[in-house]
Each structure stands twice: as structure tokens, then as C-alpha cells.
């Protein structure tokens with residue numbers, strides 16, 4: 013990759029990535045020869061039956077799990093072969109995580125949770141970052157909630173705090189694992205609209221694992237995994253079409 017490709021290039025590149033678990037005599041092939049680009053400014057949903065490799069894909073992409081073979085670039089950095097410390101540092105600056113369970117620290121206020129990645133990285137947000145956080149907090153309606161502990165916030169507010177925390181450092185990519193799994197329908201829609209906005213208006217790359225066809229329909233692109241392989245890539249499908257796609261896939265596997 014040359015410098016030009018890097019600056020405009022994908023957030024994550026995976027080439028011929030495999031991940032095998034278990035003993036060699038009885039291996040479990042969680043990922044098989046996966047090659048995929050996750051683009052910047054794009055909201056990608058990752059779908060597939062239970063056990064198809066979605067979590068493994070996200071973990072390997074984040075450097076939380078090691079590929080058995082293949083190459084992975086996060087932004088411009090190859091992550092295969094980096095030691096644990098280097099991976100942790102790379103994750104801190106390049107990845108924002110959003111989880112179903114929000115993963116806020118219960119003893120910290122919303123504001124402290126949002127600033128936690130900066131604290132962990134050992135520096136305070138600079139003026140530009142402060143302004144960016146204030147903008148996110150304001151546009152997500154959290155300004156008068158900053159002093160609240162997570163237990164004093166609704167599920168939707170907690171997830172919005174988690175999303176501000178993920179967006180605050182302008183990471184290369186946000187990895188979201190069922191981010192609306194614990195939310196009601198209306199709040200889910202708000203969170204999904206927010207992720208769509210983050211991709212469209214802020215140029216934020218996002219990869220989201222979901223089983224929910226409605227959630228996936230908010231994404232620009234849907235990657236479908238089956239048995240450790242990417243078996244399809246789709247755009248512009250409505251929830252019914254996504255549902256049919258998954259039902260057919262499960263029928264084919266049965």
C-alpha cells in the first residue's frame with residue numbers, strides 16, 4: 013500500500029485470514045480464508061447464523077484474538093505479529109467499542125466515562141478534542157446528564173454515552189456488538205440513526221454485529237458469514253429481504 017492509498021484507504025483490511033481453535037486432530041474453523049475491506053465512512057453490518065464466526069471476525073480485527081494465518085491491517089498498521097502491548101496501544105487509538113451491555117464503569121459519571129479512553133492513554137483531550145466531545149454530547153442530548161452515574165441513566169442514554177466515548181477519539185473504526193440488543197424499539201432506532209449519522213456526517217467507519225434484520229437495514233452494507241466464510245455482501249436490502257436471506261442461509265445449512 014502506498015501513502016496515498018493509506019490516507020483514503022480502508023479502515024481495516026483482512027487478507028486470507030483464518031482462525032482455527034482446538035487441537036489439530038479436531039479443529040474448529042471459526043474463520044476460513046476471509047479477505048475483506050471495512051471502509052471508512054461506511055456503516056457495515058456483519059450477520060450470519062450462530063457460530064458462523066462473527067465474534068471471531070471482530071476479535072481478530074481488533075487484535076483481541078490472534079489469526080492463525082493471514083494478514084490484517086488496522087488503518088495503516090499490520091497487526092499480525094505485534095506483541096500484546098503494541099496491540100493494546102494500537103486498539104486504544106484506533107478502535108472504539110460499543111457493546112450490548114454498554115460497558116460503562118458504574119462508579120464513574122457519564123462525563124468521566126466519556127473521558128476514560130483519554131485518561132487510559134495518559135493525556136487530557138486537547139482543545140479540538142474538547143470541542144468535539146462537547147459537540148457530540150450536545151447533539152446527543154446528554155449535556156444535562158454528564159454528572160449522572162450510569163445507574164441514573166436510561167438504557168438509551170447509557171448507550172449514547174458509550175457511543176460518545178467510542179466516537180470521542182475519532183478512531184479508525186468503531187466495532188459494535190449487538191449495540192441495540194438491550195434497547196426498546198424506539199431507543200434502538202435512535203441509536204441506529206446515530207450510528208448512520210456518525211458514518212455519513214463524521215466519516216466514521218463502523219462494523220456492527222447483529223442478528224436483527226431491522227438493525228442491519230440501517231447499515232450501508234451487509235456482510236454475511238456462514239461457517240467461517242463470507243458468503244455474501246449486500247446493499248439496499250429492507251428488513252424483510254434481510255430476514256429471507258438469513259432464513260434461506262439457515263435452510264441451506266440444515
Ligand SMILES: Nc1ncnc2c1ncn2[C@@H]1O[C@H](COP(=O)(O)OP(=O)(O)OP(=O)(O)O)[C@@H](O)[C@H]1O
Pocket residue numbers: 033034040041042060061062063064065066067068069
Ligand atoms: N475460544 C474458543 N475456543 C474454541 N472454539 C471457539 C472459541 N471461540 C469461538 N469458537 C468456535 O468458533 C466458531 C465461531 O464462533 P463465533 O463466536 O465467532 O460465532 P458467532 O457467529 O459470533 O456466534 P453467535 O452469533 O452465537 O455469537 C464456533 O464454532 C465456536 O464454537
